[in-house]
Amino acid sequence: MAEPASVAAESLAGSRARAARTVLGQVVLPGEELLLPEQEDAEGPGGAVERPLSLNARACSRVRVVCGPGLRRCGDRLLVTKCGRLRHKEPGSGSGGGVYWVDSQQKRYVPVKGDHVIGIVTAKSGDIFKVDVGGSEPASLSYLSFEGATKRNRPNVGDLIYGQFVVANKDMEPEMVCIDSCGRANGMGVIGQDGLLFKVTLGLIRKLLAPDCEIIQEVGKLYPLEIVFGMNGRIWVKAKTIQQTLILANILEACEHMTSDQRKQIFSRLAES
Amino acid sequence: MEEETHTDAKIRAENGTGSSPRGPGCSLRHFACEQNLLSRPDGSASFLQGDTSVLAGVYGPAEVKVSKEIFNKATLEVILRPKIGLPGVAEKSRERLIRNTCEAVVLGTLHPRTSITVVLQVVSDAGSLLACCLNAACMALVDAGVPMRALFCGVACALDSDGTLVLDPTSKQEKEARAVLTFALDSVERKLLMSSTKGLYSDTEQCLAAAQAASQHVFRFYRESLQRRYSKS
Numbered sequence: 001m002a003e004p005a006s007v008a009a010e011s012l013a014g015s016r017a018r019a020a021r022t023v024l025g026q027v028v029l030p031g032e033e034l035l036l037p038e039q040e041d042a043e044g045p046g047g048a049v050e051r052p053l054s055l056n057a058r059a060c061s062r063v064r065v066v067c068g069p070g071l072r073r074c075g076d077r078l079l080v081t082k083c084g085r086l087r088h089k090e091p092g093s094g095s096g097g098g099v100y101w102v103d104s105q106q107k108r109y110v111p112v113k114g115d116h117v118i119g120i121v122t123a124k125s126g127d128i129f130k131v132d133v134g135g136s137e138p139a140s141l142s143y144l145s146f147e148g149a150t151k152r153n154r155p156n157v158g159d160l161i162y163g164q165f166v167v168a169n170k171d172m173e174p175e176m177v178c179i180d181s182c183g184r185a186n187g188m189g190v191i192g193q194d195g196l197l198f199k200v201t202l203g204l205i206r207k208l209l210a211p212d213c214e215i216i217q218e219v220g221k222l223y224p225l226e227i228v229f230g231m232n233g234r235i236w237v238k239a240k241t242i243q244q245t246l247i248l249a250n251i252l253e254a255c256e257h258m259t260s261d262q263r264k265q266i267f268s269r270l271a272e273s
Numbered sequence: 274m275e276e277e278t279h280t281d282a283k284i285r286a287e288n289g290t291g292s293s294p295r296g297p298g299c300s301l302r303h304f305a306c307e308q309n310l311l312s313r314p315d316g317s318a319s320f321l322q323g324d325t326s327v328l329a330g331v332y333g334p335a336e337v338k339v340s341k342e343i344f345n346k347a348t349l350e351v352i353l354r355p356k357i358g359l360p361g362v363a364e365k366s367r368e369r370l371i372r373n374t375c376e377a378v379v380l381g382t383l384h385p386r387t388s389i390t391v392v393l394q395v396v397s398d399a400g401s402l403l404a405c406c407l408n409a410a411c412m413a414l415v416d417a418g419v420p421m422r423a424l425f426c427g428v429a430c431a432l433d434s435d436g437t438l439v440l441d442p443t444s445k446q447e448k449e450a451r452a453v454l455t456f457a458l459d460s461v462e463r464k465l466l467m468s469s470t471k472g473l474y475s476d477t478e479q480c481l482a483a484a485q486a487a488s489q490h491v492f493r494f495y496r497e498s499l500q501r502r503y504s505k506s
Contacts, residue, residue: 027496030415030423072380108418136333170384
């Protein structure tokens with residue numbers, strides 16, 4: 001029958017593993033397998049090529065590649081688990097094949113150790129606070145993990161907290177603290193009064209926090225403001241008046257869908273008025 | 274300040290084999306898909322097959338009640354709401370089929386003690402409803418960023434009394450058919466994930482092979498649709 005033959009011959013890219021290098025910057029779909037650099041030499045174009053077994057140590061030289069978000073190890077290949085663009089970062093120094101990851105657009109946050117997030121205190125229980133960070137369960141924050149913690153200066157239920165995760169894995173309840181490893185606050189702690197907290201997608205936060213992002217510089221030139229970015233998709237913004245705060249919040253939310261020309265137009269219009 | 278409410282344009286894909294009059298043979302109806310159209314769920318998608326349209330929303334990984342939590346994987350829940358009336362036994366049965374398909378594909382072990390909820394709303398039913406629900410659920414799961422080991426699609430086919438196979442039947446063709454079969458196939462090797470059949474038939478192999486050939490078109494449409502979405506950012 002012609003049907004099964006045509007099904008086998010016309011294989012979509014997902015059914016055949018491709019070299020990771022050739023797919024950089026392209027959209028990858030869940031289920032695709034990617035070959036790491038040293039493997040693609042071993043797998044010739046035909047697939048099953050006989051090679052003499054080499055007995056020297058050089059044959060086992062493997063490059064250590066880090067598998068980032070959206071990828072999982074599957075045997076000796078990488079399996080794509082999320083849809084997005086494949087990215088690669090070269091190793092800064094020393095050996096290693098660098099990091100591969102998938103840049104995907106997501107709204108839901110999953111706690112990761114070391115991330116700085118904005119949380120809302122929801123409950124006090126025992127000597128810990130329960131903080132809602134937008135994940136699947138509330139994180140716990142000890143009373144003592146603030147700089148200069150005393151019985152008097154503690155956050156209340158309903159306060160905003162900027163802290164980082166010290167424990168965050170799939171099996172345990174996430175724990176966060178508001179001091180760094182030296183015991184200093186370093187910008188973390190209770191976020192002050194007033195201001196506006198709003199939610200955006202995780203991709204927008206990463207874009208705004210990138211080193212060469214011009215959006216924040218342009219926004220800073222418009223009005224004097226205080227701004228806090230949480231990796232869980234939450235932004236807190238405060239300007240001199242409520243109207244300015246709302247304008248800033250709207251601009252940041254709309255940034256995701258605007259091109260840079262549209263953005264410049266809006267900024268110039270606001271700067272005039 | 275104007276805000277964009279829809280981030281993604283509707284994608285219109287070509288028919289399966291190109292010919293517009295649907296004669297006997299393998300041809301699928303017109304597809305369309307829109308992602309990220311609802312603001313509250315973590316992921317949402319609307320899938321259109323001809324006149325059948327289903328809207329899907331995914332919430333997760335989110336909090337789960339202690340009575341429903343599973344210690345080593347995510348609890349997957351599917352809720353299907355018909356267009357009119359209260360959900361009944363037929364909806365419960367379809368929910369179970371969709372849930373089994375999603376559980377085979379979603380990597381639940383990465384999010385233990387959480388819940389992933391898929392809510393499907395039937396907007397219009399003009400045949401091949403289960404297949405359309407499966408497609409909408411898959412696109413919504415991808416939009417929400419739930420980790421999956423493969424994509425999946427649903428293909429329905431009807432066998433009429435003289436044995437001819439029609440893919441993606443309309444409701445009239447489903448009523449007059451001798452048997453209606455719906456298959457869920459995965460994207461890696463076109464393996465069968467779920468099948469739901471009704472009626473008298475003898476040759477499953479032929480129907481499965483036709484469904485596998487048709488699933489290629491569906492996966493190609495998924496790929497184009499997702500590429501279009503990511504090309505805008």
